[in-house]
Amino acid sequence: MMQKSVIVLIVILALSSTCVSVVSAEDFPVLDKEVEIRQAHLKWTAAIYETSMNAVIAYIDEISEGTGTSELISLRDDFKAQTEKIGTLTTHVALNNALRQLAQITTDFRLETRKQMDEHNGRYLELVNRVETALDENQEELDSLKNTYWEKREENTLAIFDIRVNRAQTILDTLQTKGYDTGEAQKKLDEIKAKRSGLEAALAAKDNLAIAQVHLEILSLSKELARIVRDLQVMIPxxxxxxxxxxxxxxxxxxxxxxxxxxxxxxxxxxxxxxxxxxxxxxxxxxxxxxxxxxxxxxxxxxxxxxxxxxxxxxxxxxxxxxxxxxxxxxxxxxxxxxxxxxxxxxxxxxx
Known part of the structure; x- marks a missing residue:
């Protein structure tokens, strides 16, 4: 209940952001898979916001006797129109732009909500209760979107890991065939490969903290590998x-x-x-x-x-x-x- 209340308060009092994954595109297969993860996450979080918006509109409609919801409905409809485009956004740039637009809409919705609450003597605790009830009533749909997100995140994160490892292995194999000593680099890459099982376990457990920890370990090893390979490249004429x-x-x-x-x-x-x-x-x-x-x-x-x-x-x-x-x-x-x-x-x- 405490976790849900925190979500509700964020929706009502902030309603101005969604989670942004900071990523980089090393190649198009990786780019596509990263975008798919972000699409799934955005669809899930957008559904939470839209459900909450509907509950807010219903409450404002009640306390204003139908006179205070026109702007809120317009903003909610704009939000829906933007979220319906999520599946067509195929790059990080496009998703970032969509997030900016959604953030602006939710900011405007929050400000309009406060305005109507003040004008019609709304009670914030009651509003929180209405939003919480709406989330409960739509829990099955929200859980389905959440599960879809985690399934896509697990599948694509591991695929991205494999793509990058295979890419690094190809580079080392090429350097080795050209006579370069890749022993140190191969040892470091093998350390990275060994992190896959930990990453897979963290993803399966849906443990964001553990996932972040494994990613940090992989990042540290990857920087060391990059340094080693860069030193090898200096040897190239x-x-x-x-x-x-x-x-x-x-x-x-x-x-x-x-x-x-x-x-x-x-x-x-x-x-x-x-x-x-x-x-x-x-x-x-x-x-x-x-x-x-x-x-x-x-x-x-x-x-x-x-x-x-x-x-x-x-x-x-x-x-x-x-x-x-x-x-x-x-x-x-x-x-x-x-x-x-x-x-x-x-x-x-x-x-x-």
Whole structure:
């Protein structure tokens, strides 16, 4: 009962946030699975909020004799409209934007609730009781959504773990075939692999504290592995690393130019994007020139400048998505491009 009362008070007095999972997209399979977890969680928590909103509206309708609920109903309907889109949101950027919109709606709902409670001498303890009763009456549906969330979280979290471990193993195998000593790195990766059983047990127990603890242990080991692999990569000839990132830079700059051109045909203001992209082209050209002159240190400096440009470009894309001027396929394309840029930036951080 105490736990439920806490939930009720949060719903009524806060009604302004849902849990946001802070994640990073290392590759698209991982990105998709992380998004699915967040979708399931958001559907569950949104159902709790909507049930609570309905109870609040019913109580305000009663104490105001039908005169104080029009704004609350409008906000509730806006909330429902946003939550119905959850299944169509396929990127973290899209989900983050949806969360911001839901947070604003719930904040407005909270303020309107307080206003109506003050105007009509509402009793907060009674309101808490009404919300608690509504949650009890809808417990079966809410429990079903909760179970769906935990099932998806367990399935996808373990799948993400396997994807990342397999990816790391492939890297080590490749380095080994090229003659590099991967013994220390393999030992560290084996330590990470051994954490899977603990992660699986924590997920099965639905123990958030235990899950967080295992994740922290995996994160610590992963940082150690990254350091070891980074040291191995330093052994790779500088010329080879620079050449690789020049090829990546060529593809990224060409693709982002295509996106900007498509945005311009839609009448979108792309002046900022074009300015950043122009600088990226300049820095990439400097890197090519330095490479051709066998000045690899200077080429790496230019590639780091390019990385800075890509960070600005990624942020500009995210701002464009959040502005609400995009829709449909174009919005999804820009979101995916922003996520891909984030991947590239992180890989550049680890390699140059």
């Amino acid at each position: 500088q010329e080879v690393r620079v050449k690789h990132w020049l090829h990546v830079g060529d593809r990224v700059v060409a693709w982002t130019a295509t996106i900007i051109a498509e945005l311009e045909t839609l009448g979108i203001d792309v002046a900022q994007l074009q300015s950043i992209h122009s600088q990226a082209e300049t820095d990439l050209e400097k890197a090519h020139d330095a490479f051709d002159a066998h000045n690899f240190d200077e080429a790496i400096d230019a590639l780091n400048d390019l990385k800075t440009d890509l960070i600005k470009l990624r942020d500009a894309y995210e701002e464009l998505v959040f502005s609400g001027v995009l829709s449909g396929d174009m919005k999804r394309t820009v979101e995916a491009t922003s996520a891909a840029l984030d991947d590239t930036i992180k890989d550049m951080d680890a390699s140059i």
